[in-house]
Amino acid sequence: MLFNGCALAYSPPPRMTDxxxxxxxxxxxxxxxxxSAIAYGLTRHASRVMLLDEGDRAFRATRGNFGLxxxxxxxxxxxxYTHWTRNSQERWADFAAELKAxxxxxxxxxxxxxxxxxxxxxxxxDRRSLMERHRRDAGNRGFEYKMLRLQELxxxxxxxxxSVYGASFTPYDGTANPLFTLRAVxxxxxxxGGVYRPDHAVASIAHRDGIFRVETRHGTYEAPRVVIAAGxxxxxxxxxxxxxxPLNPQRGEILVTERVAPFMRLxxxxxxxxxxGSIIMGDSKEDVGFDTSTDTSVISDIAARAVTAFPxxxxxxxxxxxxxxRVLSPDGLPIxxxxxxxxxxxxxxxxxxxxxxxxxxxxxxxxxxxxxxxEAIAKLGPERFHVS
Amino acid sequence: xxxxxxxxxxxxxxxxxxxxxxxxxxxxETAAAAxxxxxxxxxxxxxxxxxxxxxxxxMGVCFDCxxxxxxxxxRQACMTEIRDGMRIERQVGAxxxxx
Numbered sequence: 001m002l003f004n005g006c007a008l009a010y011s012p013p014p015r016m017t018d019x020x021x022x023x024x025x026x027x028x029x030x031x032x033x034x035x036s037a038i039a040y041g042l043t044r045h046a047s048r049v050m051l052l053d054e055g056d057r058a059f060r061a062t063r064g065n066f067g068l069x070x071x072x073x074x075x076x077x078x079x080x081y082t083h084w085t086r087n088s089q090e091r092w093a094d095f096a097a098e099l100k101a102x103x104x105x106x107x108x109x110x111x112x113x114x115x116x117x118x119x120x121x122x123x124x125x126d127r128r129s130l131m132e133r134h135r136r137d138a139g140n141r142g143f144e145y146k147m148l149r150l151q152e153l154x155x156x157x158x159x160x161x162x163s164v165y166g167a168s169f170t171p172y173d174g175t176a177n178p179l180f181t182l183r184a185v186x187x188x189x190x191x192x193g194g195v196y197r198p199d200h201a202v203a204s205i206a207h208r209d210g211i212f213r214v215e216t217r218h219g220t221y222e223a224p225r226v227v228i229a230a231g232x233x234x235x236x237x238x239x240x241x242x243x244x245x246p247l248n249p250q251r252g253e254i255l256v257t258e259r260v261a262p263f264m265r266l267x268x269x270x271x272x273x274x275x276x277g278s279i280i281m282g283d284s285k286e287d288v289g290f291d292t293s294t295d296t297s298v299i300s301d302i303a304a305r306a307v308t309a310f311p312x313x314x315x316x317x318x319x320x321x322x323x324x325x326r327v328l329s330p331d332g333l334p335i336x337x338x339x340x341x342x343x344x345x346x347x348x349x350x351x352x353x354x355x356x357x358x359x360x361x362x363x364x365x366x367x368x369x370x371x372x373x374x375e376a377i378a379k380l381g382p383e384r385f386h387v388s
Numbered sequence: 389x390x391x392x393x394x395x396x397x398x399x400x401x402x403x404x405x406x407x408x409x410x411x412x413x414x415x416x417e418t419a420a421a422a423x424x425x426x427x428x429x430x431x432x433x434x435x436x437x438x439x440x441x442x443x444x445x446x447m448g449v450c451f452d453c454x455x456x457x458x459x460x461x462x463r464q465a466c467m468t469e470i471r472d473g474m475r476i477e478r479q480v481g482a483x484x485x486x487x
Contacts, residue, residue: 277436312486
């Protein structure tokens, strides 16, 4: 929020600090959901974990997120990504319960299954082929899905419109409120003894004598290990410690309606009803660089598609719309990188920070503190983009 | 609870109903003003907990004054100018859609 050109967000002046406040076992750069979940998990592996966060003025994908904990359609042709996604999805209920117990914050996590609507027979057949490939790739783990024609779909969501041909359903999908999740992870990190520093955008990172010196406008912080999880700002910082992280921002716009009585029992890939009753709709994919403005033609397309899917939304007013930037690698999959040039430096980017939060909190800490890389992310390194 | 300030000259008036009860106010006032003039502190109840809510910010930002106006749900009373015969009714919980 701006007032007379000044940011109203409170920015405390740099304060005198004890040297211990400047040193950590490991520093995480980036306080969105990816960096925060990693930092939260690291508290089990290191006694002094520091999280440096630019704050909400950043291109905060967490803030613009749609809030799905989603499995179906993730990882076509990349079963290792599907497995990683499902690892996280299977951990989410426990993760949500742990956060609730630790902080009192309810993430609104639900796992009732989810739908992807198909508007024509050919979309339906393509979808069925995709679901079948997932089932085949899942091997012994199994992958349950159902292809529902309109009549069966209406047993789950009676309000589906006549233009809907059918849908795919899997029981793995669900939702969570990304804002409450971020709040819970921040509070949990604090309660676990982590050190959180807001308003600490990182300007540069230098590596000397096995120590990383991380520069912010409030001074320098030092640690023998550093994790860069700074969303779309990751490549520039990662390069300074010897890692090439290819990524492109991708704009997505989201619309929110006024609150209405519950009618959507299940989320779809681009529409869901929150616990409070608002309908959220979205899923545009726009290549516009670092532009977070909204576009009325995109907004009207999203609204038109929502009304096609659920005609009863026709007279429900939209009260807000926003745009945010996804953090997307060239193949759409996450990147987990360890620097060879500067041992102890790591970088992570992904566009599914909500879905993967439970895996990030539970499965990366050991690796980041020196243990072997988890097999589950062995194929998700940046090497896959290198031309040999 | 609320008392109208004296006006210097007689003004043109409009009559609306609040919960079926006729209320007469100066032209140009809002449905939220009609609500408080009728002595109704509560214009709606919230969708989740059913807590009572009434006009608060009077400038279109808090959405606490949502009411039914002429049968349309979730109208911001403070942003709606009154017309003769307007029906203003309490909204209970979230609006239902699609009958």
